[in-house]
Amino acid sequence: MAEQPSLFDDLDDTDEPTPIPATFRAPAPVGRPAAPVPPPRPAPAGDTRRLYRSHIADGATFGEAVAYAWHNAHGGSNIGIPIGVVASLALWPIGREHPQTLGEWFLRLTLAELQAAYREVLAYHWIRRPDLIDHALPLLRWTEEELDKNQLAAVGDVTRAALKHGVLEMTGSPDPSSRSDTDLMSWALTSLRSHGARQGLGEYHTPPEVCDVMARMTYGDTEFTPGMRFNDPCAGTGGMFRSLANLVREAGHNPHDFTWVMQDIDALAVAGAAVNSIIWDLGPRILLACGDILAQGDLSAQSLERRNAVWEHRNSIVREAALIAAVHKAENLLTQVADDAA
Structure with missing residues (x-):
């Protein structure tokens, strides 16, 4: 490993995206009792909770x-x-x-x-x-x-x-x-x-x-x-x-x-x-x-170009998704207003 000239001088780290919540989450953690518990009985067929x-x-x-x-x-x-x-x-x-x-x-x-x-x-x-x-x-x-x-x-x-x-x-x-x-x-x-x-x-x-x-x-x-x-x-x-x-x-x-x-x-x-x-x-x-x-x-220079292109593609998709979500929200509000008026 060795140091090399900077390839990131032109990058602006402030443009990093705001984290977006995951769309697929595991269930919330199940609390455990403080006192010891007896050994579990054999699990029924198809029940993997104790496996x-x-x-x-x-x-x-x-x-x-x-x-x-x-x-x-x-x-x-x-x-x-x-x-x-x-x-x-x-x-x-x-x-x-x-x-x-x-x-x-x-x-x-x-x-x-x-x-x-x-x-x-x-x-x-x-x-x-x-x-x-x-x-x-x-x-x-x-x-x-x-x-x-x-x-x-x-x-x-x-x-x-x-x-x-x-x-x-x-x-x-x-x-x-x-x-x-x-x-x-x-x-x-x-x-x-x-x-x-x-x-x-x-x-x-x-x-x-x-x-x-x-x-x-x-x-x-x-x-x-x-x-x-x-x-x-x-x-x-x-x-x-x-x-x-x-x-x-x-x-x-x-x-x-x-x-x-x-x-x-x-x-x-x-x-x-x-x-x-x-x-x-x-x-x-x-x-x-x-x-x-x-x-x-x-290949660092080529990698930097690829990195920038990938981020731009990602940002364009996020912008498009945000626009679609805004349109759907507006449509729902208009529908709600029309229903209330009726």
Whole structure:
């Protein structure tokens, strides 16, 4: 990683959109009694409210469980789907510390409802960060497609495996430093991709402990200054930036005040980096690019153009939606006035 010239000098962060409420929400958390309660009786057939059991697994175990669930269900060769399930579950509970209630809600959904819920994750975050979701589409586009029976069943199995191994607990904290303990996208991608495919791409997972050591060796004596820019031309899913962002926070700074530039040859890895950027809360000044740094060079300039175009497209859609909503509201008011007059 190395610093590079600024590509964000012309960007106005004040134009970031006002958050819009989600259109698909989990039920409100269910309060728990303070006193101990006796063990529950066996649940009736079809009642999944007591089926949610989870534990926080290490990254390797988590990835292996997701890969086994997908392949055991004969989900097919599109590994973007199971990684996308993990991404959707990781993105859903950000800032919500109620994994028990949310986990039980997920387990009550039919397979069709489950895909619809994941589709809402895509819509929710596209409104807020279209620049990142644009790169994450290889992991999320399937939510809008028609899956065959095997794929849909495999989505359900991967969901249960990820829930069982603690995905909601690992990504549900409102504190971004707590959500940055592991790189779920990397573990899922590494476990689902074949050894030969990883060799062909030159893709090797760097353990988080090694990333932490490398970040401290490289930046441990650095006096971080807001406005600094970091560039990783072989970023993978962003594991090095996970460690660096934690180091920035330890120094008393906010990652939002820094620029993060990531490039990788693998589109799925870049998609994972986009998802991680949201989970780890790296902030608004992020550039992602998919391409070979040796053959194509630094693609940051092209990425900035793409980022601006995506934001403009998003803003035009929001303006159009606001106009349609205003027209409908006016029509309803006119109808009400006419009814009152009658």
